[in-house]
Amino acid sequence: MTMRTPPEIGGMGHSVPRKEDPRFLQGKGNYVDDVKLPGMLHLDIVRSPLAHARITSINAEKALAIPGVLAVITGKDLEQYNLAWMPTLMSDLQMVLPVDTVKFDGQEVAAVLATDRYTAADGVSAVEVEYEPLEPVVNPFRALEADSPIVREDKEEKTNHIWHWEAGDRSSTDRAFSRSAVTVKEDIYIPRIHVSSIETCGCVAQWDAVQEKLTVWMTTQAPHAIRTVIALVAGHLGLAEHKIRVISPDIGGGFGGKVPVYPGYVLAIAASFLTGHPVKWVEDRMENLMADSFARDYHIAAEVAARQDGTMEALRIKTVADHGYTDAACNPSQFPAGLFHICTGSYDFKDAFVEVDGVYTNKPPGGIAYRCSFRVTEAVYAVERMADIVAHQLNIDPAEFRMKNFVKPESFPYRSVLGWEYDSGDYQGALERAMEIIDYPALRREQAERRDRGELMGIGISSFTEIVGAGPSRHFDILGIKMFDSADIRIHPTGKAIARFGTKSQGQGHETTYAQIIAEELGIPASDITVEEGDTDTAPYGLGTYASRSTPTAGAAAAVASRKILDKARTIASYLLDVSEEDLEWEPGKFSVRGAPDRARTIQEIAFAAYTDHPLGMEAGLEAHSSYDPPNLTYPFGSYICAVDIDKGTGEVKIRRFVAVDDCGNVINPMIVEGQVHGGLTMGLAPALLEEMVYDENGNNLTGTFMDYLLPTAVETPVWETDRTVTPSPHHPLGAKGIGESATVGAPAAIANAVVDALWHLGVRNIDIPITSAKVWQALRDAGVDE
Amino acid sequence: MTTEASQPAMVSIRVTLNGTEQEASVEPRLLLVHFIRETLNLTGTHIGCDTTHCGACTILLDGTPVKSCTIFAVQADGREITTVEGLAAGGVLHPIQAAFTEEHGLQCGFCTPGMMLTGVAFLENNPDPSEAEIRRAISGNLCRCTGYVNIIKAYQSAAAKLRERGA
Known part of the structure; x- marks a missing residue:
């Protein structure tokens, strides 16, 4: 990419060192648990040991006898304030604390308020709760049976079926299947996983009874939306929106897990409101794993209809989605199954039909929190696995098969049969590049040789299409609030600047990249620009950072606001230089007179004049705001190729090479983009080989610590080989697309495809992720391989 | 047990933290990570898992990396602790x-x-x-x-x- 600015300006395309780093490197970050206020109390939570039970009694006597334990709060207490239930972002209801029944293992049952965290924990173990066990509903298919126990007795309709959602044309798709030469069907389960950011969730709530103002330091990716939710839920108690300040300080990783409103937040706020003391609640890892938002849990039945020559014609998908006891996914409200209908992926299907049924079970709620834009991983995984299965079944090389079926570069903007308009792409180019880097033909030759020697080697491809940057306001809202995002930029008299945004970085480096966008547009050095986010009292309203939306929305707003500033700067320059605006030429950092380059004013001189010597009738100052409503989503894409070796004796899968070619359009900071891809790939590896939330038949969570829920360490993580192609977005002001989640979305299928590719000749068609050594070992034994 | 836990005998300990001697009276059950973060107010050491898996709380105890979430503050008595705040010297990064x-x-x-x-x-x-x-x-x-x-x-x-x- 050609750069318009020199390194000292640090606009687009420069690997500018991160402004965030000095404080993080020296232990001077400010995360929620670092907030310490005078008189601060600590809140800890009593949790249910059963997945489904009626609470017969809660006895707080012993807990209250402990010196330092100030209160034990139950659902009955909250009920008096109409706070026992709260709405989810999907307009369902979630318990803050239960009044009569608990619905999952680990659910909040009561809260203990104490003078310090140890005493609060003592209080938790001294609260005596008696339960009458009820039959738990663990399997979503069982949940749909007529005689299944009902998870949500509180609802009028006695059913565990939450909603049915569909997209596409059922009858034309059925017709395509009935006339097709080849049809392939596979059941694919994408298990429940958990983001497990290294920082857990928590908050410090401070109710100031004199100012009548609530301040909450909170681990949230969406501070503005959360403030609105608090005002809507607790407005009846006097918490008006202008009297609520949500501060999202440094966040130790989010990945979607810090979008929802958890009961702990509400309890801390309520406790501060009632006591007048600041209250801290920070969950521990087990609470985080057992109760916080999960992702996936999609039971997918996928079918592809194809011609004998390998042309895919139609896609039909039926999915049962296990949502836990309430629908608390954080999807845009018109999309209960997220953007799952991106499932035709990179391929030019002529017919498609997809349907999802959401189901209640006795598990914690959530659904989309794992570094993924609203069910896109599920969609990509399904279509990429199916593409490989069809290719193998027809004995066509999977790379050749993809090339044949790709949406062609000349077809963009491309309207998919399920209704999306892809902005730009060159799928063939990305796959060719990946094949070149890994030397695909040589790898296939090696595979054949090894197979002749009885060795198991596999090659897997995933050519994914992402869909991010929610979103255009005509379709995208959260609780009715349109999903725009915003930038406020102020240029100070000395030419330095401050810019504030409605998003919130959790490690993505916004303080650096947003400054680079403004540097690109105005020629002010990125080092002269302060970026702030996360304080609802000072930052402009925006919907926050998730679903790879920051660059597509707030990044675009930074460009648009900068251009407004540039317009005013041009007028001032014309006044200062006494020439018409048409006679001015702009290069990043200064306006000069056409034909007389010595007559010029720098942006810094213009900024000073904006406060000291501006044209009569013009408002003083140099600042602008943009609330950017994107005209379309952006569609990053890429092709990944993975080569694995499988140990026949142990079933162990070893990733030998993994080449990732990503295309996120124009790049703001290549160093940061590469870092995002590395992290995303590792969070793609994780569910492919290691991570799964496991429940036993009684609904007990068996994966409540990092001993059982296996995050990849540096030992399991392979060397990631990355590269890029650049296909700018035609509608984004900077031609950028977003990159945070591409790799998480694309990687699992490449790994699974590689494993199945190694085993296909033995009759293995599918192994559900996580592909553990035990599963592979069993598949090998089932295929009669014993070594 | 709860009464015992809530009225513990306090123990006096002395540590050298990033080169400076510190003395404090602590509960025997106080974890080293909480001692560092909450008693001594150095919040650069983080807590990620409580079970010795994640290493966010790693500090150096007499030069050896230790996960401070699974060691008691009293076990650090008389020893030298280095945290992230002690890495840079004289304004120069390590x-x-x-x-x-x-x-x-x-x-x-x-x-x-x-x-x-x-x-x-x-x-x-x-x-x-x-x-x-x-x-x-x-x-x-x-x-x-x-x-x-x-x-x-x-x-x-x-x-x-x-x-x-x-x-």
Whole structure:
């Protein structure tokens, strides 16, 4: 990419060192648990040991006898304030604390308020709760049976079926299947996983009874939306929106897990409101794993209809989605199954039909929190696995098969049969590049040789299409609030600047990249620009950072606001230089007179004049705001190729090479983009080989610590080989697309495809992720391989 | 038991924290990480898992990396503690800090202090490690953001810087 600015300006395309780093490197970050206020109390939570039970009694006597334990709060207490239930972002209801029944293992049952965290924990173990066990509903298919126990007795309709959602044309798709030469069907389960950011969730709530103002330091990716939710839920108690300040300080990783409103937040706020003391609640890892938002849990039945020559014609998908006891996914409200209908992926299907049924079970709620834009991983995984299965079944090389079926570069903007308009792409180019880097033909030759020697080697491809940057306001809202995002930029008299945004970085480096966008547009050095986010009292309203939306929305707003500033700067320059605006030429950092380059004013001189010597009738100052409503989503894409070796004796899968070619359009900071891809790939590896939330038949969570829920360490993580192609977005002001989640979305299928590719000749068609050594070992034994 | 726990005998301990002597009276059950974060108010040491898996709370105890969430403060009595706040000297970053920012070895910053302290001790004992040795050395420190790629590069770069400094 050609750069318009020199390194000292640090606009687009420069690997500018991160402004965030000095404080993080020296232990001077400010995360929620670092907030310490005078008189601060600590809140800890009593949790249910059963997945489904009626609470017969809660006895707080012993807990209250402990010196330092100030209160034990139950659902009955909250009920008096109409706070026992709260709405989810999907307009369902979630318990803050239960009044009569608990619905999952680990659910909040009561809260203990104490003078310090140890005493609060003592209080938790001294609260005596008696339960009458009820039959738990663990399997979503069982949940749909007529005689299944009902998870949500509180609802009028006695059913565990939450909603049915569909997209596409059922009858034309059925017709395509009935006339097709080849049809392939596979059941694919994408298990429940958990983001497990290294920082857990928590908050410090401070109710100031004199100012009548609530301040909450909170681990949230969406501070503005959360403030609105608090005002809507607790407005009846006097918490008006202008009297609520949500501060999202440094966040130790989010990945979607810090979008929802958890009961702990509400309890801390309520406790501060009632006591007048600041209250801290920070969950521990087990609470985080057992109760916080999960992702996936999609039971997918996928079918592809194809011609004998390998042309895919139609896609039909039926999915049962296990949502836990309430629908608390954080999807845009018109999309209960997220953007799952991106499932035709990179391929030019002529017919498609997809349907999802959401189901209640006795598990914690959530659904989309794992570094993924609203069910896109599920969609990509399904279509990429199916593409490989069809290719193998027809004995066509999977790379050749993809090339044949790709949406062609000349077809963009491309309207998919399920209704999306892809902005730009060159799928063939990305796959060719990946094949070149890994030397695909040589790898296939090696595979054949090894197979002749009885060795198991596999090659897997995933050519994914992402869909991010929610979103255009005509379709995208959260609780009715349109999903725009915003930038406020102020240029100070000395030419330095401050810019504030409605998003919130959790490690993505916004303080650096947003400054680079403004540097690109105005020629002010990125080092002269302060970026702030996360304080609802000072930052402009925006919907926050998730679903790879920051660059597509707030990044675009930074460009648009900068251009407004540039317009005013041009007028001032014309006044200062006494020439018409048409006679001015702009290069990043200064306006000069056409034909007389010595007559010029720098942006810094213009900024000073904006406060000291501006044209009569013009408002003083140099600042602008943009609330950017994107005209379309952006569609990053890429092709990944993975080569694995499988140990026949142990079933162990070893990733030998993994080449990732990503295309996120124009790049703001290549160093940061590469870092995002590395992290995303590792969070793609994780569910492919290691991570799964496991429940036993009684609904007990068996994966409540990092001993059982296996995050990849540096030992399991392979060397990631990355590269890029650049296909700018035609509608984004900077031609950028977003990159945070591409790799998480694309990687699992490449790994699974590689494993199945190694085993296909033995009759293995599918192994559900996580592909553990035990599963592979069993598949090998089932295929009669014993070594 | 709860009465015992809520009225514990306090124990007086003395530690050297980042070169400065500190004395405090603590509950016997107080974890070292809480002692550092809440009694001594140095919040650069983080808590990620409570079970010794993630390594966010790694500090150096007499020069050896220790996960401070599974050791009591009283066990540190009379010993030397180094936390992330003690790495830079005289306003100059430690080579491993410089390497982490140069190689983009950090994103959210939460695992970074522990990751760097593990590195300081590791590189002292192994000044020119292989990539595989580095991977093993940091396998007790979890990072969810970086995929470890640039952390490994930062270790390699810090090793080179330290070798140069020692030469």
